[in-house]
Amino acid sequence: MxxxxxxxxxxxxxxxxxxxxxxxxxxxxxxxxxxxxxxxxxxxxxxxxxxxxxxxxxxxxxxxxxxxxAPEPLLEITGQGLHRIAWHIGNRHTPCQIEDTRLFIQQNHVMAQMLAQLGAHVRAVTLPFTPEGGAYGHGRTHGHDHGAQHGPDTAHSHEH
CATH class of the missing domain: 2.60.260.20 (Urease metallochaperone UreE, N-terminal domain)
Known part of the structure; x- marks a missing residue:
């Protein structure tokens, strides 16, 4: 059995x-x-x-x-202003492993390009990925659509 x-x-x-x-x-x-x-x-x-x-x-x-x-393909992100870079990653609801001097996200060429434009140093690595859990005790962050219901002048909350 x-x-x-x-x-x-x-x-x-x-x-x-x-x-x-x-x-x-x-x-x-x-x-x-x-x-x-x-x-x-x-x-x-x-x-x-x-x-x-x-x-x-x-x-x-x-x-x-x-x-x-398990080790998996990641992007290691370093450089000045990691707090600002982390904000941009979080704003895209991308899982992120946060350390004192570097961040890690799953490999994604669009994110890599955006991060480089923000001045980050980005390099491919293979390591175990253990990102921060989601807010409010949830284990994962889940992307969601802000869609037409939330126009540019409409405030909304992510609280559940």
């Missing part, structure tokens, strides 16, 4: 096995995963969940499968 994981344990210890997933694959509800040891585990969470590096999936038989962030 295939073990079923229906619970996420944040910052888990005492894991039995590991699974390595990129940022997009760590956003899931129901999926079959294969661990590093070759064990197949059915993930069947009550709702779509953003898993973080260091979390674990707990199976019905008590196994804890640790989540590892």
């Amino acid at each position: 295939i073990p079923t994981a229906q619970k996420v344990v944040p910052n888990a210890h005492d894991v039995t096995d590991h699974v390595t997933l990129d940022y997009d694959a760590r956003f899931l509800r129901r999926k079959m995963l294969k661990t590093q040891s070759g064990l197949e585990v059915l993930v069947d969470l009550p709702k779509t969940t953003s898993l973080m590096d260091g979390d674990a999936l707990e199976t019905n038989d008590g196994l804890r499968i640790g989540i590892c962030a």
